[in-house]
Amino acid sequence: MAATPAELSNAIAELLEAAGKDRPTLGLVPTMGALHQGHAALAQAARAENDVVVASIFVNPLQFDDPADLARYPRTLEADLDLLGAAGVDVVFAPTEETMYPGGLPLVRVSSGSLGTRFEGASRPRHFDGVLTVVAKLLHCAQPAVPAEYRAYFGQKDAQQVALIRRMVADLNFPVQIRPVPIVRAADGLAESSRNVFLSPEDRLNALVLSAALRQLRDRAEAGRPLDLPAAVGLITAQAGVELDYLQVVDPLTLDPVPAGPEDTLTGPALALAAARVGGIRLIDNMELQA
Ligand SMILES: Nc1ncnc2c1ncn2[C@@H]1O[C@H](COP(=O)(O)OP(=O)(O)OP(=O)(O)O)[C@@H](O)[C@H]1O
Ligand SMILES: CC(C)(CO)[C@@H](O)C(=O)[O-]
Ligand code: BAL
Numbered sequence: 284m285a286a287t288p289a290e291l292s293n294a295i296a297e298l299l300e301a302a303g304k305d306r307p308t309l310g311l312v313p314t315m316g317a318l319h320q321g322h323a324a325l326a327q328a329a330r331a332e333n334d335v336v337v338a339s340i341f342v343n344p345l346q347f348d349d350p351a352d353l354a355r356y357p358r359t360l361e362a363d364l365d366l367l368g369a370a371g372v373d374v375v376f377a378p379t380e381e382t383m384y385p386g387g388l389p390l391v392r393v394s395s396g397s398l399g400t401r402f403e404g405a406s407r408p409r410h411f412d413g414v415l416t417v418v419a420k421l422l423h424c425a426q427p428a429v430p431a432e433y434r435a436y437f438g439q440k441d442a443q444q445v446a447l448i449r450r451m452v453a454d455l456n457f458p459v460q461i462r463p464v465p466i467v468r469a470a471d472g473l474a475e476s477s478r479n480v481f482l483s484p485e486d487r488l489n490a491l492v493l494s495a496a497l498r499q500l501r502d503r504a505e506a507g508r509p510l511d512l513p514a515a516v517g518l519i520t521a522q523a524g525v526e527l528d529y530l531q532v533v534d535p536l537t538l539d540p541v542p543a544g545p546e547d548t549l550t551g552p553a554l555a556l557a558a559a560r561v562g563g564i565r566l567i568d569n570m571e572l573q574a
Pocket of ligand 1: 316441474475
């Protein structure tokens with residue numbers, strides 16, 4: 284385990300050198316811990332494609348607008364280290380808040396622009412500035428000091444986060460490739476999330492309406508039928524115990540809404556994005572739609 288950027292750099296340099304290649308590959312898997320099968324899929328994807336794999340565990344205060352949400356965020360370091368070890372991760376970077384933000388929260392931050400104020404950003408003000416700022420720092424901390432292919436792995440469950448990180452890397456010339464990993468779902472269809480541990484059995488059953496509404500949109504798109512977004516919205520709003528935040532069909536890259544009314548059929552790839560509160564817990568989910 285590495286606790287400081289210097290320890291991380293040294294460990295990465297040694298492992299890249301030990302790979303014995305002209306241009307070895309390095310994969311970084313950023314997480315906030317409380318790991319589950321979704322994170323395991325990220326680590327496994329990185330392990331399959333790289334000589335050296337690093338994961339980070341850091342609950343980033345900068346991306347929480349709600350102090351209560353930050354305070355109760357689950358922390359399970361020992362189990363996390365076991366999961367990452369089993370997935371074949373070489374080094375875990377687990378810095379303290381003081382190490383990441385010496386002297387307090389940073390004055391200079393990455394701005395997520397207009398893409399960061401919609402959907403998740405509308406409900407969680409400044410969330411994506413906090414995400415991009417810490418991801419920029421983590422990417423710098425793990426940046427290989429010798430010639431290497433550098434890749435970073437993010438879950439498609441956080442589709443807006445992936446879109447924003449891709450834009451940051453392109454707009455600010457970060458020398459890293461962003462690799463999205465498909466959503467991992469539990470057997471009942473619920474997208475795996477660290478916050479699922481807060482759901483009561485009844486909340487969990489109620490929450491299944493989210494993936495059901497997304498599947499309805501996906502099936503309509505595949506069948507070439509009109510999407511009828513209002514019908515999918517109706518499915519969620521009719522579910523007791525679930526408070527819909529948004530359900531929208533968008534362009535996968537720009538996240539601009541695409542027409543999805545009762546008469547609109549899909550003309551290209553799209554993404555259905557959803558967020559809801561279930562038993563006071565905010566859940567997000569999404570699904571790719573193909574015409
Ligand atoms: N079900 C999942 N499938 C694929 N990737 C996932 C899944 N859940 C989380 N990830 C990815 O794991 C990385 C770390 O996410 P994070 O530690 O915030 O976990 P989380 O389960 O999303 O937590 P949260 O409760 O904050 O939603 C992110 O890139 C995220 O998209
Ligand atoms: C990318 C990330 C690790 C940054 O804190 C976080 O937003 C997450 O876990 O998705
Ligand atoms: N996976 C997103 C991190 C967060 O909810 O803050």
